[in-house]
Amino acid sequence: MTGATPRFITADGLARLRAEYDQLFGHERPKLVEVISWAAGNGDRSENGDYIYGRKRLREIDRRLSHLARVMKAAKVVDPAAQATNAVRFGATVELADDDDARRVVTIVGDDETDAGAGRIGWSSPIARALIGAKVGDERIVHLPASEKSYEVISIYY
Template sequence: MSRYRPPRRRGSAYITPQGERVLRQELHQLWKVERPQVTDVVHEAAKNGDRSENGDYIYGKRRLREIDSRVRFLSKRLEELTVVDRAPADTGKVFFGAWVTLEDDDGNERRYRIVGPDEFDLAAGKLSMDSPLARALLGKRLDDEVMVHSPAGEQSYCITGICYSEVPLEAH
């Protein structure tokens, strides 16, 4: 019996230069550093005879499959991604790569950067452009009101800042 997995919807094919650099570093780390090390461990473990009870061999082979799978994914993904390395002509609107400052109804401010699905990290303030909040923000302007439907209910935000510089400015 096979482990069927329904096809997943492909994420948007956009990435920032920083995100591309991180993916390329991961690919290099896996292919040039980690894979040769694991291959050596498996090779040495294979010399020890009975492979059915050899933990180094079993887990090494499993790790090689994981590495090879990730390398295949990264190689294909990097080929299809479009690197967005410049600000749009209209920097007064929210587009890909923008740092957006939002204020909620309670006056709390949050700052997010709209990035591709391969680089999102909410802890670092990077919001995937495929997320409901980012989709609601795209195309909006400063002082626009944004309504977002979330599991917690409908939330309202006001855009108080839009910035396209590498590091978001504190004062807008």
């Protein structure tokens, strides 16, 4: 995904990815290499749980490190504070109300820093695409795989 689609990210999101990379590369991976080396010296590797699990976990860590490196290299940091604040843009935190007046707060972030539980949604998600450009008071219809849902923009802040 490094081709035509930019990998927009907030400075906080990039810092979180960098911290995860540093933790894996600087702490977890060296400890695991040490355990694997110790386990390899214990003889038969085919029935050595520490060795087998360690090698498997090392491959997982290496794959994650590779992914994080690609994401960070392709990342284009966008400063939400530099956006026009009268409409929904990348980095906006938006309070929404649905037809039943149920309120929801979402922040539009890069696809690599999404966390639905924390209200951070990727900028290419259906709801974010529907909200981009909306102003306070606008109603937007979000096309979901199973249905459509209407939201009113209550407030926007950066």
